[in-house]
Amino acid sequence: MGSATRHRLWVTFLVTPPLAVMAMFVVYPILSAFSYAFFSWHGLSREAFVGLENFADLFAKPHYAQPIMRAFGHNLIVLAALLVVQNGGGFLLAWFLYREPFGFRFHRVAVFLPVILSSVIVAFLWKLLLHPNFGAVNGALNAAGLGNLALPWLGDSRTALAALIFANAWHWIGFPTLVFLAGMQRIPREVLESAELDGASQIQVLRRIVWPLAAPSATVTFTLLFIGAFNWFELPYLMTGLEGSPFGSTDVLGLVFYRLAFGNQSASVQDFGHGSALATLLFLFMAAVATAATIRLRRREIAL
Amino acid sequence: MIAITRRLSIAAAAAVALVGGFSGVASAQTELTFWTWRQEDRAAYQIFFQAFEKANPGIKVRFEGFEPANYQTILSTALAGGRGPDVMQVRAYGNLESIAKPGYLMALDKTNAPETANFPDSALAAESLRADGKVYALPFASQTMLVVYNTELFTKHGVTPPQSWDELVALCKALKAKGVMPFANGTATAWQNETIVQALLSSLLGKEFEADLLSGKADFTDPRFVGALTKLNELKDYFAPNFSGIDYASSQQLFAAGSAAMFAGGSYEVAAFQKQNPRLKLGVFASPPAKAGEPSLVAVFYDGGYAVNARTDKKEAALKLVRWLGTPEFGTMLSSALQNVSPIKGVRAEAPAVQQVMKLNESAMSYLMLVHFRYQEPSGSVLLQAGVQKMLAGQTTPAEVGAEITKGIATYYAPFKK
Structure with missing residues (x-):
């Protein structure tokens, strides 16, 4: 046996088990979920092959299309808002921690602490804090003489989505902070020192040096945020319910998918066909955008 | 040696007996x-x-x-x-x-x-x-949709279960004036809006309306439905403060704690309230009719x-x-x-509580959406819940809610297709 053949055999031997595991537990489930979308279903029994009909229904029938388009709009709002509050806030927090102010070790832990809590706990906590009558938020507003700003946050269609976004940012802001902080710590000190010697202001340093040099961190946090925003489910499900109360103002694609595929107490229909069709479209959309965004953002990164 | 064999044979006999015994059980049971x-x-x-x-x-x-x-x-x-x-x-x-x-x-x-x-x-x-x-x-x-009330609070404030809609409004007004929350209900949990409608409005809707829905003589734009929702709008000031943000669990707690005099919901709540607060004294009454003396209805489902x-x-x-x-x-x-x-x-x-509910069941209509319109998408329940939630938040009118429900159900329900 030639050494090249032996090498190839060795590589095949090493690569086969992980490939088999991937194929069985990742590729196969995804493909079978795709295949469900091409059939009509009755409960869990698969019936006729219907081609692309399930996909067409999602756009053509208003009782599918309307909630889907509304939910898609909400996912976009969530993405935009979290991009500013969670990632933007994370960047500023990272800069604050990077400069090692008094007690920065404590702050570093405090900022990251909520990330390790489970969504169930965060949802329960914020539901209590935002409770219209006994919640700490309205309690504080009343005590500060701002009683007319005390709203039923989760029950008012104008504030419910914003309240969820805020709770989500509180939960996750530690993650982009940590990633940006690691990115900043990779920037050579000399670069920053020479900028300061040249008389650059804090804002100039942040905009022209730190931000471009922390670009790899921005790529990672944006991509993960995008995926998270379009897969958003736990927090709205736990805080405002499967219907996206009040009257759909917190409805997002994850909830629409769940209702379609698994039904709910108030709608007896389980429909894996249309549910899988929506899941397939969502997967393709996210894969396409995440790939395009990564390629685009990578180009912006500068090798040090 | 003999002792050992004897012990062994006893053990074997015991084992046979055990196995035999088990197989005997398995065949008979x-x-x-x-x-x-x-x-x-x-x-x-x-x-x-x-x-x-x-x-x-x-x-x-x-x-x-x-x-x-x-x-x-x-x-x-x-x-x-x-x-x-x-x-x-x-x-x-x-x-x-x-x-x-x-x-x-x-x-x-x-x-x-x-x-x-x-x-x-x-x-x-x-x-x-x-x-x-x-x-x-x-x-x-x-299960029966009705109003559960706190008999002690009623007695203390000298009020009795209402015989008509106007009496219900007057009763709420009187309780509120005395600093008692009339209804513990909130609308933040979607399905609560459906239970509220049938617990409070069944008598205003009427059995005839149900029959007309099924025969196709009426849909949800019918004045009986729109009129009943209009009445419900009058009552929302007597729900829990900030009711749009009060979810199911919160409203249950408000009632169980004795902070509110009434809860519009299902008969299944009675046992839940008793469990949360065993000292609570409870009564039930049916949704009040437009005029005293007219039949009062509850809504029933299985x-x-x-x-x-x-x-x-x-x-x-x-x-x-x-x-x-x-x-x-x-x-x-x-x-x-x-x-x-x-x-x-x-x-x-x-x-006694079960007996009371059984008595009310003698004059009942169906829990409409579950019994008739929860078979296909869009479910009548989901349409009703979202519509009423929106109406009670002041963002839509009863007539618009009726039109939306009719439009949704008409996509699969032949009698509504005109």
């Missing part, structure tokens, strides 16, 4: 599995099944409870995989269809289960498939039933159990142990 989403009723069911096992020697029943929210999924997955229990609790109406239609359940009729005759038609309809009209489960309990797995290999024993679950003897046990209203004819309840 049939073990049935019973699935339910009512985990909290485990203790009560152990007692029911003991009574059944006593009357039917040779059959044992094993109780297995599952999480309610996922029960339907777990059950249909198991049945689709050819497994699943021998006997099970199934839900009613649209949820029954998704289990019965693929043929997972054994059809019950006069010949294989004469106990079907013990039930009123409306109860059997809840457990029938619309396509073939056959019954697939024997119903176990009915929770679910007991069904036999069509593919079980213990058909005979399973059928025996389900037939027993359809006897007045069992109905009486269920009613006294779980404070439920049994739909079985001839069952007499002991608990």
